[in-house]
């Protein structure tokens with residue numbers, strides 16, 4: 001699915017809005033989410049939803065409007081603003097530039113100039129997005145499969161390897177347990193953060209998430225109560241992820257094992273979904289169902305990658321069989337090591353810290369390397385077992 005740029009129009013009457021919308025319909029990478037003839041009414045919405053582009057008419061009440069635009073830009077720094085004006089005097093252009101707006105075009109609109117400006121902003125937007133962040137959601141539609149173990153340890157390894165800022169977010173809103181895995185008591189949580197999105201800038205975001213020990217891992221904990229968890233909306237999840245992207249290089253999300261609207265909002269906004277499964281018949285069947293649902297949701301096949309957890313070389317079902325049934329390559333295998341992982345969970349210390357040389361810690365490290373862009377991946381490529389002892393395929397026919 002192509003990610004669309006959200007656009008808001010401000011200070012246009014209905015006629016002006018309709019005309020611009022008609023022009024913009026020629027551009028399939030963009031959606032117009034809102035318009036208003038009054039900037040004040042949209043100010044808070046913009047700060048919550050962070051549209052990529054704002055088109056504002058400054059022909060009238062110029063100073064008043066530029067003053068509000070500068071307040072928006074102080075918080076929503078990545079917003080691209082296009083000012084439309086019937087006044088091109090040096091005085092106005094300087095005022096516009098001082099506000100932080102880099103694009104000013106004629107109003108009434110000259111169609112080609114206007115569309116060229118949008119195309120220019122679109123290209124800039126894509127460059128900054130690709131450079132900035134990667135959202136990885138660890139998912140399974142089955143509970144107890146190892147999602148939290150994978151999310152916590154991989155996020156920690158990503159922080160060690162990349163030295164960049166990593167967010168670990170608990171969107172298992174009702175049953176989250178990242179704080180238990182890490183034995184921390186953060187001051188803030190997801191619920192607080194989504195209710196304060198309008199105030200968030202990267203600095204505030206860093207102070208809101210809990211920095212784990214002396215690492216670059218920042219944790220956003222689950223809501224403190226069921227009531228608070230229920231109040232969170234799918235739109236808030238979307239906006240939260242958008243804002244986290246402004247601060248963190250990688251955002252690793254642990255999530256609940258079902259397809260409710262909030263989970264789908266997180267999955268929609270992810271660059272990569274690690275679909276965790278085990279090598280047994282019920283888990284593989286569930287995995288197959290997940291892949292069907294992802295297909296229906298319109299996700300590109302590359303967006304989802306299969307992670308086999310609790311893998312054993314002598315498993316009756318072989319990796320080849322799993323790959324044939326799912327019609328997918330296995331992306332990563334994490335060995336079964338019950339004692340190492342249980343001891344780490346019980347002590348609240350990630351296995352990567354407690355037993356860094358164990359096969360399981362090494363495997364999480366390898367996964368983090370594969371996920372990160374800047375380290376040679378081939379050193380860590382795993383070899384899969386390729387012998388099949390019984391006809392596993394026949395169970396799915």
Ligand SMILES: Nc1ncnc2c1ncn2[C@@H]1O[C@H](COP(=O)(O)OP(=O)(O)OP(=O)(O)O)[C@@H](O)[C@H]1O
Nearest residue numbers: 143144145146147148149310334335336337338341
């Ligand atoms: N690689 C592994 N080897 C052995 N045991 C494991 C492994 N990974 C996870 N486990 C076991 O599975 C249990 C569940 O793991 P975890 O809590 O990470 O799963 P989950 O999918 O997050 O569960 P939930 O759906 O309840 O959130 C752990 O308590 C641990 O006992």
Ligand SMILES: [Mg+2]
Nearest residue numbers: 147148172177
């Ligand atoms: Mg969990």
